[in-house]
Structures are given as C-alpha cells and as structure tokens.
Amino acid sequence: MESKKSGLLLIMSLVFFLCLxxxxxxxxxxxxxxxxxxxxxxxxxxSKLLTYIVYVKKPKGSITAQTExxxxxxxxxxxxxxxxxNQQRLIHSYRNVVKGFAAKLTVEEAKAMAEKEGFLSAWxxxxxxxHTTHSPSFxxxxxRSGLWQGSNSGKGVIIGILDTGIRPDxxxxxxxxxxxxxxxxxxxxxFNDEDTCNNKLIGAxxxxxxxxxxxxxxxxxxxxxxxxxxxxxVKDASVFGNAKGTAGGIAPYAHLAIYKVCSFQGCPESAILxxxxxxxxxxxxxxxxxxxxxxxxxxxxxxxxxxxxxTQKGIFVSCSAGNAGxxxxxxxxxxxxxxxxxxxxxxxxxxxxxKLGNGAEYDGQSLFQPNDLGSNLLPLxxxxxxxxxxxxxCEPGALKNVDVKGKVVVCVRGGNVGRIGKxxxxxxxxxxxMILINQETDGFTTIADAHVLPATHVSYPAGxxxxxYINSVSTPxxxxxxxxxxxxxxxxxxxxxxxxxxxxxxxxxxxxxxxxGPGVSILAAWPFSVENNTNSKATFNMVSxxxxxxxxxxxxxxxxxxxxxxxSPAAIKSAIITTADTHNLGGKPIVDQTLDPADIFxxxxxxxxPTKASDPGLIYDIQPDxxxxxxxxxxxxxxxxxxxxxxxxxxxxxVKSIPQxxxxxxxxxxxxxxxxxxxxxxxxxxxxVGSTYTVDIGVPLALGMSVNPSTITFxxxxxxxxxxxxFIPQIKENRGNHTFAEGYLNWxxxxxxxxxxxxxxxx
Ligand SMILES: *[C@@H]1O[C@H](CO)[C@@H](O)[C@H](O)[C@H]1NC(C)=O
Ligand SMILES: *[C@@H]1O[C@H](CO)[C@@H](O)[C@H](O)[C@H]1NC(C)=O
Ligand SMILES: *[C@@H]1O[C@H](CO)[C@@H](O)[C@H](O)[C@H]1NC(C)=O
Ligand SMILES: *[C@@H]1O[C@H](CO)[C@@H](O)[C@H](O)[C@H]1NC(C)=O
Numbered sequence: 237m238e239s240k241k242s243g244l245l246l247i248m249s250l251v252f253f254l255c256l257x258x259x260x261x262x263x264x265x266x267x268x269x270x271x272x273x274x275x276x277x278x279x280x281x282x283s284k285l286l287t288y289i290v291y292v293k294k295p296k297g298s299i300t301a302q303t304e305x306x307x308x309x310x311x312x313x314x315x316x317x318x319x320x321x322n323q324q325r326l327i328h329s330y331r332n333v334v335k336g337f338a339a340k341l342t343v344e345e346a347k348a349m350a351e352k353e354g355f356l357s358a359w360x361x362x363x364x365x366x367h368t369t370h371s372p373s374f375x376x377x378x379x380r381s382g383l384w385q386g387s388n389s390g391k392g393v394i395i396g397i398l399d400t401g402i403r404p405d406x407x408x409x410x411x412x413x414x415x416x417x418x419x420x421x422x423x424x425x426x427f428n429d430e431d432t433c434n435n436k437l438i439g440a441x442x443x444x445x446x447x448x449x450x451x452x453x454x455x456x457x458x459x460x461x462x463x464x465x466x467x468x469x470v471k472d473a474s475v476f477g478n479a480k481g482t483a484g485g486i487a488p489y490a491h492l493a494i495y496k497v498c499s500f501q502g503c504p505e506s507a508i509l510x511x512x513x514x515x516x517x518x519x520x521x522x523x524x525x526x527x528x529x530x531x532x533x534x535x536x537x538x539x540x541x542x543x544x545x546x547t548q549k550g551i552f553v554s555c556s557a558g559n560a561g562x563x564x565x566x567x568x569x570x571x572x573x574x575x576x577x578x579x580x581x582x583x584x585x586x587x588x589x590x591k592l593g594n595g596a597e598y599d600g601q602s603l604f605q606p607n608d609l610g611s612n613l614l615p616l617x618x619x620x621x622x623x624x625x626x627x628x629x630c631e632p633g634a635l636k637n638v639d640v641k642g643k644v645v646v647c648v649r650g651g652n653v654g655r656i657g658k659x660x661x662x663x664x665x666x667x668x669x670m671i672l673i674n675q676e677t678d679g680f681t682t683i684a685d686a687h688v689l690p691a692t693h694v695s696y697p698a699g700x701x702x703x704x705y706i707n708s709v710s711t712p713x714x715x716x717x718x719x720x721x722x723x724x725x726x727x728x729x730x731x732x733x734x735x736x737x738x739x740x741x742x743x744x745x746x747x748x749x750x751x752x753g754p755g756v757s758i759l760a761a762w763p764f765s766v767e768n769n770t771n772s773k774a775t776f777n778m779v780s781x782x783x784x785x786x787x788x789x790x791x792x793x794x795x796x797x798x799x800x801x802x803x804s805p806a807a808i809k810s811a812i813i814t815t816a817d818t819h820n821l822g823g824k825p826i827v828d829q830t831l832d833p834a835d836i837f838x839x840x841x842x843x844x845x846p847t848k849a850s851d852p853g854l855i856y857d858i859q860p861d862x863x864x865x866x867x868x869x870x871x872x873x874x875x876x877x878x879x880x881x882x883x884x885x886x887x888x889x890x891v892k893s894i895p896q897x898x899x900x901x902x903x904x905x906x907x908x909x910x911x912x913x914x915x916x917x918x919x920x921x922x923x924x925v926g927s928t929y930t931v932d933i934g935v936p937l938a939l940g941m942s943v944n945p946s947t948i949t950f951x952x953x954x955x956x957x958x959x960x961x962x963f964i965p966q967i968k969e970n971r972g973n974h975t976f977a978e979g980y981l982n983w984x985x986x987x988x989x990x991x992x993x994x995x996x997x998x999x
Contacts, residue, residue, distance in 0.1 A: 287327060287506055288346050289538060291336040291356040291879050303331060310337045313352055315345045327445065328510040332517060333545025335882060338506030356879045359536055363502040364529045366400070366457050367556035367568065367783040390487025392418055392801075393794040394438065395465050396520035397787070398503075398511050398527070399458030401451040401496035402440055403763035404432045406459060407774045408467035408483065409492065411435035417491045423518030426451055436468055439518060440494040443507035451496040453763050458496065460779060461526050463761035465787035466490040466794065473776050475686065476604055476767055478586045478721050479759045483776060486791025486846070490798070493520050503527045505538040512542030516549050521797050524790035525555045526783035528568030531741040534867070535876040540571040544880050547573040548860040552797065552805040554790040556782035557749040558736035562677055562829060564837055567748055570740040572899060573863060575793070575809050576748045578736065579755025579785040580729035580843060583821055585722050586684035586757065586778075588692035590671050592616070592705050593713035600671070600692035601684040601757070603778050605718035609690045613713035614668060615643040618706050626651065630658035630670075641666035644714045646702060649674050655685050655693065663689045669716050673699025674733075679829035681733035683780050684757040686766040692716050726822030731838045732756045733829035735782055738837035739905065739976075739997055743870060745896020747905040747995050749840040750813055752826075753792075755785030792846045799850050800922075806858035807922075810902040811849045814856075814990045816842035836978040836995045841903055853923035853988025856902040868893035904981070904994040906963055908939070918958045919983065919990070921950035929983040929990070931959075936979035936996045938971040940964030943981065963996070971998055 295309045307329050314325055328338040338361065341349075346358045394417060402409070404427060411434035423439030425432060427450055433439060440451040453459045466485040473483035495511035497503050508525075515523060523546055525539060534540040543553040557578045558568035569576050588602040593613050619638055620628025627634045629651025645667040647658045655672060662670045669690040674681070680695040694702070706712040731752060740748040762777035789812070796808045803811075818839070820826050826843060828834035860881070867877045868888035878886050897906050898915050906913060921927065928949040935941045941963055948957045961981065971977070976997050983990040 285340040285342060286360045287338055287504065288341045288358045289336065289338050289361050289506055289509065290346075290349065290358040291334060293354040293356060293878070293884050294335050294882060295354070303329075306331050306335075313349050313355065314339060315348060328506055330509055330513045332513045332549070333542040334509065334513070334879070338509070356875055357535070361505040361538075362529055363504055364508065364527050365502055366498055366527045367559050367781050367786070388489060388798055390466060390490030390791065390794040390798050391415065393487065393490045393522065393798045394418070394421060394493055394520045395487065395490050395522045395524060395790055395794050396493045396495060396515040396518070397458065397462045397465065398495045398497045398508060398523065398525045399461050400455040400498045401442065401453035401458045402437065402462055402494045403453050403459045403761070404437055404440065405773065406463070406761045406763070407470045408463040408485070408761035409434070409437045410468045411437070412468065414468070414489055414491070418519070420519040421491070423493050423514075436466075436492060438491045438493055440496070441511070441514065442496040443510045444496060444499050444504070451494055453496075455498070455500060456762050456764070456777060457498070457526070457783065458494065459763045460760045460777065461524065461783060461787040462492050462494060464758065464784060465524055465791040466492050467761055470774050473759065473774060475759060475776050475778050478603060478605060478684070479584060479778065480721070483759060483761070486788055487794035487798070490791070490794045493518060498527060509538050509542050512546055516546055516551065520551060522552045522554065522790050522793045524787050525553070525569070526781070526786045528555060528558055530568060531565070531570060533742060533872070533876070534571050535872060535879050537571070539569055540574070541880060543571060543574050544863070545882065547805050548882075550805065552793045552808050554786055554793055556786040559734040559781050561735045561737050562733050562838070564737045565739055565741050566736040567738060567740060568736060570742050570746070570748050572743065572746045572866070572901060573805070575789055575812065576750045576840070577782060577786045577789045578749040578752040578838065578840065579732050579734070579780070579782045580752040580826070581725070581732060581756040582754045583723055583725040583728035584757070585725060587719040587722050589717045589719060590692050590694055590698070590702065591715050591717055592702065593709065594705055596701065596705065598694050598698035598702065600694035600698065601682045602687055602691045602693060602718070603684040603757070604687040604691065605720060606690055607718070609669065609716060611715060611717065613715050616646070616706060616712040616714040617643045618646040618703055620648060621706075629653060630661045632657070632661055635661055635665035635667075638665070643667055644669045644671060644716070646671045646673060646706070648699075649678055649693075655683065656687055659687045659689050659691050671702060671714065671716070673702060678733040680730070680831050681756070681829040684778055686777060690716050726820065727827060727831070728821055729754070729826060729843045730820075730831075731826065731828040731834045732780070735838065738840075739995070743896050744907055744997060745905055746899065746901055747836070747840060747903040747993060750809065750903070751789060751816055751840050751844050752842070753785040753788040753844045755782050755788075756780045758784040789844060792844055792849060795846060796850050803855075804857055804859070807855045807920075810855040810857065811852035812844060813841040813902040814854070814992060815845050815848035815852050816840075816991075817845045818842040835976075836993055837976070841991070841993045851923070851988070852990060853921075853927065853985060854919040854929065854983060854990045855922050856900050856917060857920050858900050862900065865891050865894040866896060866899045869895055869898075903992050904961070905997070906995070907997045907999050908963065908965055909999045910965055912965065913963045914960060916958055916960045918956050919948075921953060921955045923985070923988055925950060925952055927985045927987070929985045932982040932984050934979040934982075934994075936994055937974060937977035938966045939977065939979070939996060940966060941979070948983070974998065
C-alpha cells in the first residue's frame with residue numbers, strides 16, 4: 237500500500253516535472269496562467285501583497301560598495317507605514333548585477349515608490365519556467381586526447397548552475413582527481429554538513445525562501461544540467477539498460493557552484509536575480525541558466541539584466557533558447573551578451589518499432605523497453621476515435637469512455653498533458669501499450685522517454701499511416717518491438733521541433749539563437765531511480781529540452797576558458813559561433829524536424845564544434861561599454877540604459893548610438909528595405925602571426941554584397957583589423973515569396989575558417 241502510494245507520487249512528480257521542462261510546447265498554458273494570476277490578483281485584490289523587483293539608481297557618493305549603506309538606501313524606498321514589517325517585506329537586496337531589491341508590496345505602495353528620488357522602475361516578478369553520455373563523444377571529446385587534454389578538461393574553471401538544486405552524493409559529483417577550487421572562490425556550501433561539498437561540488441545555496449531550506453534537488457532538472465556541464469566520469473551509466481557507457485560532463489574537471497532558484501512551482505525572478513548577484517561575488521567563471529520567459533525589453537528582463545552585470549565582471553552566461561518552437565520568433569533569452577542555445581539530436585536512438593497487423597513497421601523511440609510484452613499482435617485503438625480532442629491527447633480522465641482495456645492505444649502528442657503523463661492515463665485506464673504520434677508541427681522529432689508502460693513515440697507521417705490503417709480494417713492490431721540503442725544516425729544533429737526559433741523580437745538586428753547543441757534524449761545524473769531499482773547511487777535519466785543543450789554549451793565555454801583564461805565572454809562566444817558546423821554527420825546541410833534543411837533562425841551559426849572553438853583563428857570581441865551605443869540604438873531611454881549598465885551618467889544624447897547590426901557581433905542579422913546598408917566589424921588575431929585571411933562570401937538571395945578589404949594579413953598576436961561590409965538590395969521581384977534569406981561571410985586562412993552566418997529579414 238505504502239509503496240504503491242510512493243510509486244504514484246513518483247509518477248506524478250515525473251509528469252509534473254516534464255510539464256515544467258516542456259512548458260512552452262507541451263504544457264503551453266501554465267506560464268501564461270501564472271502571469272494571468274498575477275494580473276487578476278492585481279485587479280481584484282488591490283490590497284494583496286505581490287513580490288516586486290524594484291530597480292533604483294546607484295546612491296550618490298562613494299558608499300556604493302558598502303552593503304549596509306546600500307541596504308539603508310533600499311529601505312528608504314519602502315513605505316514608511318510598513319517600517320515595523322520591513323524585515324519581512326524586503327526579500328532580497330541586490331548589489332552586483334543590478335541596484336535594487338525584491339520586496340512584498342501592494343500595487344499602491346509600488347506606485348507611490350515611483351515618486352521617490354532615485355527610483356528607476358518596479359515590476360511584479362514573473363515565475364519563469366524551466367526549459368529540460370554519449371553526447372561528449374558526439375561532440376568530438378575523447379578522454380586523454382584533443383580538447384579535453386589541451387584545456388585540462390576544464391580544470392580551474394567554476395561553472396555556476398541556476399536550477400532546481402543538486403543531489404550532492406551522486407557519483408557524478410565525486411571529486412576524485414579534481415584539485416581544490418582557485419583562491420578567488422568565495423561561495424558557500426549550505427548543506428547541513430559542510431563536508432557535503434567537495435572539490436567538484438564547491439558550493440550550493442538555496443534562494444527559494446518559501447520552500448525547503450537546503451539546496452537539495454527534489455525535481456531532477458538541476459542534477460541533470462549540472463552533471464551535463466561538468467559531471468565527473470561514472471562507468472556503466474545507463475537507464476533501463478539503454479545508452480550504456482561512461483557518463484561524463486562536457487568539462488569533467490571543472491568545479492560546480494549550485495544556485496537553487498527553481499522548485500516544482502517554477503523559478504521566481506527575485507530568486508534568479510539574487511543568485512546572479514551572489515554568483516558574481518562568489519567568483520564563478522561561467523553561468524548556466526536552463527530557464528527563461530518570453531521576449532521582453534532587456535531593461536524589464538531579469539535574466540538579461542543580471543547577465544549584463546555578470547558580463548561586466550567577465551563572466552560568460554549561457555542560456556537555453558526555450559522550448560516554444562517550431563514557430564518563428566519563439567525565443568527566450570535574446571540579449572546579445574547571452575549565448576542563446578537551441579537544441580538538436582545526437583546520433584543515438586533508443587528504437588521501439590510499432591508493428592501493425594498489415595505487416596507495416598514504423599520505427600519510433602522509447603527509453604523504457606520491457607522484455608515481457610511478447611510479440612503477439614494486440615487489439616489497436618485510436619483514443620480520439622470518438623472525435624473528442626481531450627481523448628485524442630489522452631489527457632487525465634479523458635479515456636473514461638474509451639474502450640482501451642487490453643489494447644495498444646494511439647495517443648496524439650500535445651494538449652494539457654506531457655508525453656509520459658499520457659502513458660500514465662492509458663495504463664490506469666487498462667491499456668497495455670501506447671503509440672504516441674506527432675502532430676504535424678513536430679514532424680520527425682521523436683524522443684526516448686522513461687514511459688510507465690510499453691510505448692513508442694513515432695513521427696507525424698508514421699502516425700498518419702497508423703490512423704489510416706486503423707480506419708481501414710474492422711479489427712486493427714499492433715505490437716511494439718523493442719530494438720534497444722542504435723548509434724550512428726547520419727542525419728544527426730537534427731534541429732528538434734521544440735527548439736525555439738528566431739528572429740529575435742526584441743532585437744532583430746542580432747541573430748538568435750546563436751548556436752545549437754545536444755538537447756534530445758540526453759542521459760545524465762538524476763537524483764532518484766526512474767527504474768524500480770534503488771540499490772545503486774548512480775541513478776540516471778534521459779530527458780530532452782533546450783534545458784539540456786544549454787549546459788553542454790556552458791561546459792564548452794568552461795573548456796575554452798581553461799584553455800584561454802584571458803578571453804572575454806564575447807571572445808569565447810565568437811569562437812563558438814564562427815567555428816560551428818553547418819553540416820551533419822552525413823555531410824549534408826543540417827535539417828530540422830521536417831527533414832528539410834533547417835533555416836538560420838533554427839540553427840543560428842550551426843552545431844557547436846568544441847575542438848574547433850578552442851582554436852578559432854580570429855575573434856570578434858566586445859567590451860561591456862560597447863553595448864551602450866547599441867542599447868541607445870534600440871531606442872531605450874537614458875533611464876533604461878542606466879538601469880542595464882548601472883551607470884547614472886550615461887546619456888544617449890552624448891553617445892554615438894549605433895544600429896543593432898553594427899554591434900561587433902560574430903554574426904549578422906539585417907532588416908533589409910530598399911536602402912543599401914553598411915557595417916563594419918573588427919577582428920582580433922588569436923591565431924598564428926603571419927596569417928593571411930581572404931574573404932569568402934555566400935551572398936544571400938536577392939542581394940549584392942561587398943567586403944573591403946578582402947584580404948587581411950596579421951603580423952602580430954592580438955592585432956586588430958577592421959573591415960566593412962555593404963549589403964545592396966536588388967529589385968524586390970527577385971525575392972519571390974521569400975520573407976528572409978541567408979548567407980555567410982567567411983575569413984579563410986590556410987589553417988582557419990572564421991565563418992559568420994548572415995540572416996536577411998526582408999521588410
Ligand atoms: C514567421 O511566421 C509568419 C507566420 O507564419 C510568417 O508570415 C513570417 O514570414 C515568418 N517570418 C520569418 C522571418 O520566417
Ligand atoms: C471530451 O472528454 C472529456 C473527458 O471525458 C469531457 O470532459 C469533455 O466534455 C469531452 N468534450 C466533448 C466536446 O465532448
Ligand atoms: C515498478 O514496480 C511497480 C510495482 O511492482 C510496477 O507496477 C511498475 O510497472 C514498475 N515500473 C517499472 C518502470 O518497471
Ligand atoms: C507566391 O505566392 C503567390 C500567392 O500565394 C503564388 O500564387 C505564387 O505562385 C508564389 N510565387 C512563387 C514564386 O512561389
């Protein structure tokens with residue numbers, strides 16, 4: 237009885253967790269509902285307290301560094317009537333990445349604050365959603381050779397993970413062979429027993445004040461992302477016997493600092509900002525955030541604000557692009573000082589084949605591959621045959637009036653339930669197995685999930701054939717045949733359907749996402765067993781999302797940082813972007829979920845190539861102050877720019893503002909009307925002296941393009957050179973029906989190829 241209950245609890249928490257990861261694409265209403273709740277409360281219960289994030293100017297004079305002085309400055313903004321309760325009203329004081337605080341306020345109190353000298357802005361906080369071992373070798377990383385050797389596998393670099401916490405005693409966080417953290421490390425380990433931390437897991441802190449006190453991961457997401465970025469090697473990792481091998485993070489010798497900012501309920505912005513603020517003090521080198529909201533102005537986006545402050549301190553920030561694809565402009569985390577990471581497949585499938593009574597077979601995927609289903613055909617039923625959409629999605633309770641007992645049940649992906657939750661419903665209604673079929677938008681993207689019953693997830697075309705078969709015979713039958721782990725898909729990496737797409741809404745002059753990396757069916761550490769065997773501490777799970785691709789890139793950034801400790805965040809990003817792969821394992825252009833070539837707003841520069849990224853030849857560097865003319869060019873007011881860059885003296889009228897596309901970014905995104913547009917870029921030589929580069933251009937559709945000069949020779953290390961690019965529109969008819977076009981600008985020497993992707997958005 238007791239164990240049944242906890243089993244159900246486990247299943248329910250898994251379902252909820254998947255909802256969190258896949259919120260945008262699979263549980264689309266939740267984030268919106270949370271925002272709606274905030275608004276409704278605001279309107280209907282004006283007296284109720286909300287958590288506001290309040291941004292203020294730096295106080296005048298030299299007191300800014302003193303925490304006590306800042307705190308009293310912040311307290312001066314709180315309403316006088318609340319003085320007795322101010323301790324409870326003030327939730328977080330920020331001092332590094334922004335000036336301001338989080339406090340419980342009524343709408344009236346927040347409004348009244350706007351009258352005070354030094355006030356910049358205040359927003360009710362949003363609750364942001366989380367976005368959810370073979371992958372290192374897919375990225376060309378191998379023990380004792382190549383980049384892992386050249387960069388010491390991330391030794392000496394500290395990666396800060398903002399997520400759901402950690403299970404500290406998981407073998408992925410063993411510190412065997414890992415030296416103590418660098419002296420600059422100044423963070424805390426908030427587990428009851430300080431010895432819980434070690435040279436791998438050097439710090440852990442909880443910022444969710446209302447929930448559990450400890451930075452323990454009760455969700456799974458944070459343990460997974462942390463071990464993906466920098467997990468230690470664990471032999472014989474597998475789930476249900478699949479994907480067996482040595483598990484290890486991308487930067488296996490880097491240190492991990494854990495910041496718990498999310499729970500089952502999501503990630504409050506006030507906690508995210510507090511963690512970013514603390515991480516800067518602690519001395520992290522790379523920050524990894526697998527979470528985010530929708531597009532917002534950068535001065536009203538807590539992640540963009542916090543990330544800018546971190547960038548000013550030389551910290552590299554890597555974020556998930558979101559799981560709201562495949563529709564265009566569905567991105568999170570668009571700011572140019574952030575690396576925005578989309579998700580693609582690796583070359584591994586965990587194959588489960590749907591075999592129909594007519595002999596047809598359709599390969600799909602499932603992580604759970606039981607051996608007791610047998611091979612006899614069973615009755616097959618489409619859950620939505622009654623015309624009810626809720627039933628078609630196998631939503632909770634929707635199979636009450638459908639006869640699924642003893643049958644293989646076809647469910648459609650989507651609706652108000654996650655993929656695993658559909659199986660929970662089928663199983664509880666008496667179904668024996670599930671065939672999960674894609675809707676058209678998801679195309680060929682299938683995922684190996686830890687289902688609770690025999691199942692397979694098949695493509696949209698396969699789903700159509702299966703429904704067609706069911707409708708064509710009186711007694712349809714099917715069975716699922718489990719074929720285990722298959723490696724070597726020549727189409728990999730394929731952009732997954734859920735990966736969010738550009739163009740950026742907030743800044744269409746910056747190409748986003750920047751890059752894609754492994755994010756589908758990724759095996760990594762998990763705090764508990766998804767199988768029924770709990771005697772091993774080495775528990776793993778396979779999950780999917782841009783949440784999974786982001787920490788791969790955080791790990792890559794750590795490897796580059798340990799190979800080139802003096803490189804700026806922008807230099808590391810440039811190295812990653814200009815060396816990305818545009819072709820798949822089979823040597824063809826990367827495709828998306830339709831199996832047609834993916835466009836530039838799905839791939840950004842392409843798929844990360846860590847080995848090439850550590851030796852890019854040239855870099856496009858950006859210093860924090862270079863963003864000021866760009867921010868002014870976005871049309872932000874002085875106050876808004878001051879808030880982002882934390883400098884009260886910035887005035888856009890005194891700054892020569894620039895168009896977005898003039899930022900020294902390693903890619904181009906141009907909104908093209910009928911005017912010719914000119915831009916310059918400055919490259920820095922980080923390769924050998926005496927290198928001569930010649931430009932190679934792929935001219936976008938219906939455009940002329942010229943680059944000047946077309947040859948550059950570098951006689952020194954760190955020598956800079958500036959070139960100009962002209963984009964010349966052609967007659968509109970040449971565009972046909974295209975709304976955008978793509979090309980590239982590639983500087984080629986005998987050793988290096990420094991490729992900038994070009995997106996043209998026709999206006
Ligand atoms: C984005 O999608 C809309 C609607 O499908 C389409 O009209 C538009 O051309 C697309 N934009 C780009 C840049 O692909
Ligand atoms: C579909 O089924 C659900 C669950 O059984 C039910 O609540 C809903 O009313 C049905 N919808 C229609 C349109 O019949
Ligand atoms: C776990 O055990 C329960 C009870 O024995 C069983 O019903 C369930 O199918 C098992 N789950 C898996 C994934 O093996
Ligand atoms: C452009 O779109 C129009 C209207 O949809 C269509 O009639 C025409 O054939 C299209 N042209 C091309 C070149 O695809």
